[in-house]
Amino acid sequence: MSRIFAYIVHKAGVADDSALELAAAARIIDPSASLTALVMGSGPELDKVCAALPNTYAEIWKASNESLAYPNAELVRQALVKILPSGSIVLVAHEHFGIDLAPGLSVRMNAACVSDVSGIEGLNGSSLKVVRQEFGGQVSAHVACDISSGAVITFRPGAFKPVETAAANGTVIDKSSEVGVLAAKRRYLETVVAEAGDVDITKHAVLVSIGRGIQEKDNVAMAEELAEALGAAVSCSRPVVDAKWLEKSRQVGTSGKTVKPKVYLACGISGAFQHLAGIKGKPFIIAINKNPKAPIFQVADVGIVDDLLEFLPEFTNKVREMHSLSTK
Amino acid sequence: MEILVCVRRVPDTSENEIALNAAGNDIERDDLVYSINEWDNYAVEEALQIAARVGGSVTVVTVGGEDDEEILRREMAMGATHGVLISDGAFAGSDARGIATILRAFVQKGKYDLILTGVQAEDGGALVGGMLAAMLDYPFASLVNSIEVLDGKTLKISREIAGGNKEVNQIDLPCVLSIQTGINEPRYVGMRGIRQVASIPIPTLGVSELNLDPQLVGLAAAKVQRVDYFTPALGKGAEMLQGSREEIVDKLFELVAAKGGLK
Numbered sequence: 338m339s340r341i342f343a344y345i346v347h348k349a350g351v352a353d354d355s356a357l358e359l360a361a362a363a364r365i366i367d368p369s370a371s372l373t374a375l376v377m378g379s380g381p382e383l384d385k386v387c388a389a390l391p392n393t394y395a396e397i398w399k400a401s402n403e404s405l406a407y408p409n410a411e412l413v414r415q416a417l418v419k420i421l422p423s424g425s426i427v428l429v430a431h432e433h434f435g436i437d438l439a440p441g442l443s444v445r446m447n448a449a450c451v452s453d454v455s456g457i458e459g460l461n462g463s464s465l466k467v468v469r470q471e472f473g474g475q476v477s478a479h480v481a482c483d484i485s486s487g488a489v490i491t492f493r494p495g496a497f498k499p500v501e502t503a504a505a506n507g508t509v510i511d512k513s514s515e516v517g518v519l520a521a522k523r524r525y526l527e528t529v530v531a532e533a534g535d536v537d538i539t540k541h542a543v544l545v546s547i548g549r550g551i552q553e554k555d556n557v558a559m560a561e562e563l564a565e566a567l568g569a570a571v572s573c574s575r576p577v578v579d580a581k582w583l584e585k586s587r588q589v590g591t592s593g594k595t596v597k598p599k600v601y602l603a604c605g606i607s608g609a610f611q612h613l614a615g616i617k618g619k620p621f622i623i624a625i626n627k628n629p630k631a632p633i634f635q636v637a638d639v640g641i642v643d644d645l646l647e648f649l650p651e652f653t654n655k656v657r658e659m660h661s662l663s664t665k
Numbered sequence: 666m667e668i669l670v671c672v673r674r675v676p677d678t679s680e681n682e683i684a685l686n687a688a689g690n691d692i693e694r695d696d697l698v699y700s701i702n703e704w705d706n707y708a709v710e711e712a713l714q715i716a717a718r719v720g721g722s723v724t725v726v727t728v729g730g731e732d733d734e735e736i737l738r739r740e741m742a743m744g745a746t747h748g749v750l751i752s753d754g755a756f757a758g759s760d761a762r763g764i765a766t767i768l769r770a771f772v773q774k775g776k777y778d779l780i781l782t783g784v785q786a787e788d789g790g791a792l793v794g795g796m797l798a799a800m801l802d803y804p805f806a807s808l809v810n811s812i813e814v815l816d817g818k819t820l821k822i823s824r825e826i827a828g829g830n831k832e833v834n835q836i837d838l839p840c841v842l843s844i845q846t847g848i849n850e851p852r853y854v855g856m857r858g859i860r861q862v863a864s865i866p867i868p869t870l871g872v873s874e875l876n877l878d879p880q881l882v883g884l885a886a887a888k889v890q891r892v893d894y895f896t897p898a899l900g901k902g903a904e905m906l907q908g909s910r911e912e913i914v915d916k917l918f919e920l921v922a923a924k925g926g927l928k
Contacts, residue, residue: 410805411804411805414799432827433807433808433824433825433826433827433832436784436791436795436807436808436843437795437805437806437807437808437824439792439795440761440765440791440792440793440794440795440796440798440799440805441795441796441798441799441805442799443762443796444762444765444796444799444800445799449762449888449889450761450762450792450796450888450889451790451889452790452791452792453790453791466892468897469790470897471683471787471788471894472676472678472683472692472787472788473678473787474897475678475682475683475684476683476684476685476692476894476895476896476897477894477895477896477897478788478891478892478893478894478895479891479892479893479894479895480889480890480891480892481889481890481891481892482888482889483888483889486888521804522803522804522836522837522840523804523805523806523834523835523836523837523840524834524835524836525832525833525834526821526833526834526835527833528826528830528831528832528833529823529830529831529832529833530830531828531829531830531831542925542926543921543926549679567921567926567927567928568927568928569926569928575846575847576846578847579846579847580850581850585829586829588829591827592825592826592827592828592829593828593829594828594829595828599924599925599926600921600924600925600926607678621920621924621926622903623917623920623921624903628682630682630684632897634902634903634905635897635902635903636903637903638903638904639903639904639905639906639917639920640902640903640904640905640906641905641906641913641917642905643910643913647910648910648913648914651910651911651914652914652917652918655914655915655918656918656921656927659918659922660927660928
């Protein structure tokens with residue numbers, strides 16, 4: 338069994354949650370594997386990240402380099418190719434950095450590559466069987482990956498729960514001198530922070546959230562009317578923003594906002610992982626969808642199979658009627 | 666600017682309920698509605714808008730079978746100049762690495778300044794674009810949600826990162842970019858537009874035209890293979906409200922009130 342490496346994404350001196358999740362995944366692949374963390378960066382922040390990892394990883398390979406101060410996947414790939422032994426298994430989180438890094442790294446390592454893994458079935462010889470979701474989570478697939486000449490595997494954030502570990506008593510090993518000079522054809526310029534928007538959906542206790550099932554821009558008013566009657570805000574899933582029916586600031590999900598409401602009405606939302614990952618704090622989820630097989634029904638507390646465009650106005654009328662009775 | 670867009674025809678998740686077949690080893694493919702992969706359609710629109718701004722041509726290419734020609738026609742009706750079908754029995758069972766190997770051979774036969782793919786396909790893993798870039802030794806950026814042509818040698822691009830923030834980069838040409846949905850508003854294609862391009866020839870290229878070593882592609886070369894499909898159990902499942910719509914509305918109102926969802 339090859340040594341398993343986990344690439345540690347970090348920011349401002351703090352390792353991402355994936356640092357522990359990848360270790361959990363590695364232990365499922367091979368409980369006896371020796372785990373090595375790969376930490377690239379520069380300055381005191383890099384040492385701070387490394388100092389937090391010895392309880393989880395047996396070795397922490399750090400590479401300090403001015404040009405790695407911001408994680409540019411092309412530079413990180415060059416550095417990794419220089420320091421990784423052939424046949425390595427490299428794990429990385431399936432987020433914007435891992436998506437940039439993994440495919441090209443696997444080509445350079447001449448290793449197998451499988452992405453967005455949400456489960457591990459087991460290792461049989463050099464065949465690793467994993468689980469991936471496809472078609473927006475409507476079905477899952479078992480995928481076999483030949484790791485005999487190494488592998489780069491990206492893992493779905495949140496899919497693997499960090500496990501309490503005995504202290505790995507890890508040691509930090511400085512690999513900076515092996516990295517040498519790095520040069521990229523892509524250069525980081527700046528990060529532009531998302532605009533706040535007119536309504537802060539993260540502050541609302543009740544969200545009427547709409548997805549592709551709302552069908553057209555004119556129908557957004559139905560959700561706004563219900564939200565008004567409930568004293569709620571309207572939020573949405575990605576397709577509604579892509580279609581420019583609502584502002585980006587209304588989007589719930591990994592590329593939008595993380596919300597913590599008490600009640601979440603998912604209206605015409607299929608329930609893709611990227612959307613569900615933005616809903617925290619275990620709200621009471623009500624799903625209304627005309628497709629009885631929509632993944633949202635597996636995570637919702639209450640489900641209604643109906644035509645959204647007919648159901649919403651009736652429910653709005655009910656809320657208004659009860660409200661006017663109670664205020665008379 | 667000469668732009669290549671790599672596209673795929675996939676089952677349309679907005680038109681179909683994707684379910685397992687009776688044998689439980691694949692999705693039910695009878696009566697599926699197929700369309701262009703949504704991300705790829707945004708990539709083609711972006712290519713057309715860039716070509717309109719700075720000049721040049723847009724070529725759409727797919728690796729598949731003869732059924733896949735329909736999406737090439739559709740994208741040509743949007744305005745793509747050329748369509749190319751790459752098809753050969755030797756390609757069956759290729760993994761992402763195999764597809765990237767096939768596309769590399771095609772790219773090396775021409776001269777493209779910019780290569781676009783969608784970020785991912787409905788049944789894919791966001792891999793082909795990044796692999797293709799590494800094979801060509803071109804720079805790569807994923808999750809791209811804006812492109813500005815600075816000059817003939819560089820682009821200013823932004824990538825979608827967590828929380829709706831954007832990471833802005835400069836990237837040298839030639840390069841490969843994977844395009845995120847929402848980057849633009851893809852134009853509508855009517856039946857009339859598709860009829861207008863119906864007679865434009867679409868060349869089909871295979872192993873020999875691409876001078877490809879068949880050992881590098883197809884099932885035998887694939888290190889990654891799908892074994893089967895199954896239906897995941899994500900949670901305990903919702904309590905489904907039954908009855909007439911009026912009864913359901915009443916019941917839902919009670920539930921929302923009980924959970925503190927009323928103002």
